[in-house]
Amino acid sequence: MQELTKAEEQIMQVLWTVEKAFVKELLAEMNEPKPAYNTVSTIIRILEKKDFVSFTAFGKTHQYYPIVSREDYKTQISKSLVSKYFDGSFENLVSFFAKKEEIDLEELDDIIKTLKK
Amino acid sequence: MQELTKAEEQIMQVLWTVEKAFVKELLAEMNEPKPAYNTVSTIIRILEKKDFVSFTAFGKTHQYYPIVSREDYKTQISKSLVSKYFDGSFENLVSFFAKKEEIDLEELDDIIKTLKK
DNA sequence: ATTTTATAACTAATTAGTTAGTTTTATAAC
DNA sequence: GTTATAAAACTAACTAATTAGTTATAAAAT
Numbered sequence: 001m002q003e004l005t006k007a008e009e010q011i012m013q014v015l016w017t018v019e020k021a022f023v024k025e026l027l028a029e030m031n032e033p034k035p036a037y038n039t040v041s042t043i044i045r046i047l048e049k050k051d052f053v054s055f056t057a058f059g060k061t062h063q064y065y066p067i068v069s070r071e072d073y074k075t076q077i078s079k080s081l082v083s084k085y086f087d088g089s090f091e092n093l094v095s096f097f098a099k100k101e102e103i104d105l106e107e108l109d110d111i112i113k114t115l116k117k
Numbered sequence: 118m119q120e121l122t123k124a125e126e127q128i129m130q131v132l133w134t135v136e137k138a139f140v141k142e143l144l145a146e147m148n149e150p151k152p153a154y155n156t157v158s159t160i161i162r163i164l165e166k167k168d169f170v171s172f173t174a175f176g177k178t179h180q181y182y183p184i185v186s187r188e189d190y191k192t193q194i195s196k197s198l199v200s201k202y203f204d205g206s207f208e209n210l211v212s213f214f215a216k217k218e219e220i221d222l223e224e225l226d227d228i229i230k231t232l233k234k
Numbered sequence: 235a236t237t238t239t240a241t242a243a244c245t246a247a248t249t250a251g252t253t254a255g256t257t258t259t260a261t262a263a264c
Numbered sequence: 265g266t267t268a269t270a271a272a273a274c275t276a277a278c279t280a281a282t283t284a285g286t287t288a289t290a291a292a293a294t
Contacts, residue, residue: 007252013201023271039253041272046251060260061271074202075217078210081198084130085191090220093195094211095228100192103207105229111212112222112229124282140241153284158242160282177290178241238293249282257274264267 001068001076002050011043012052012066012073020065118185118193119167128160129169129183129190137182 004012014029015021023041027034044064047053055062086092097103121129131146132138140158144151161181164170172179203209214220 005251035252036254037271038255042253042274045273059271070202074213078198078202078214079219081195085187085195090211090214091224091228094207094220094225095232096191097195097207098228098232102196103211105233107208108211108225109229111208111215112226115212115215116222122281152282154241155243155285156283159244159284162243163281176241236294238291240289240291242287242289244285244287246285247283250280252279253277255274255276257272259272260270262267262269264265 001072003077004050004052004073007043008047008050008052011040011047012070015053015064015066016070020063022061022063026064118189120194121167121169121190124160125164125167125169128157128164129187132170132181132183133187137180139178139180143181 010030011026014026018025018029021029023037023044026044027037027040030040044053048055048064052066052068053064054067055064057063082088082090082093086096094103094108098105098108127147128143131143135142135146138146140154140161143161144154144157147157161170165172165181169183169185170181171184172181174180199205199207199210203213211220211225215222215225
């Protein structure tokens with residue numbers, strides 16, 4: 001699986017949210033300043049070539065949908081972050097941010113208890 | 118703090134490891150295929166402009182060192198990941214990867230116990 | 235003092251990514 | 265059937281990033 005560029009990621013985030021969409025609909029979901037219709041259209045065709053999206057054709061128009069899930073993509077990029085900055089260990093990441101008090105220990109404790117059941 | 122491009126990040130990773138270095142030394146630390154000396158030199162000057170590195174001059178030659186720590190940078194990019202993919206919550210990230218069994222629950226429990234002391 | 239060497243600085247060339255105009259084509263409206 | 269419309273496909277222009285050659289300059293060697 002390849003990495004997404006900034007512009008590609010932006011489109012994917014929208015598509016992951018709406019699950020399927022025509023270019024026009026993607027554009028509608030985007031924040032100002034909106035890119036040109038053709039810009040979105042170009043990027044989605046790049047995403048097609050990268051095998052991140054596919055489409056169903058309705059006559060001439062295409063309804064696009066993700067073929068890489070948000071979950072799979074976030075798994076990949078999280079792992080890449082952990083490998084580059086936390087020695088490949090999620091435990092290191094947790095302990096790093098727990099020390100910085102960015103993670104609540106009680107809450108974490110609850111999460112573990114729930115998962116252990 | 119700005120984001121690093123791929124090439125910039127590569128140089129920073131080396132510099133963070135060796136703590137201070139002349140261009141020649143950075144190059145020596147890099148894996149094949151090694152870039153040209155001038156490539157490294159250019160990138161480090163970009164990093165200078167971005168305020169990621171500074172240097173001490175020895176006559177004409179510069180010994181570069183990071184002015185943004187690895188810790189600060191990894192904090193930033195981790196937060197950016199969490200905000201984009203985990204709804205801004207580290208707890209979400211932990212629970213996501215715990216469910217995928219990428220994080221060992223016992224180990225996590227130990228970490229929490231240690232930190233609570 | 236002149237030549238050599240090593241380095242930073244500058245600059246040019248290339249490649250990757252982004253943006254949007256133009257063209258083509260299928261469908262819809264008349 | 266011709267014209268209008270809307271979308272994808274193609275393409276060009278632009279911007280950002282990468283790579284490395286050329287130049288200038290300071291220090292070292294002779």
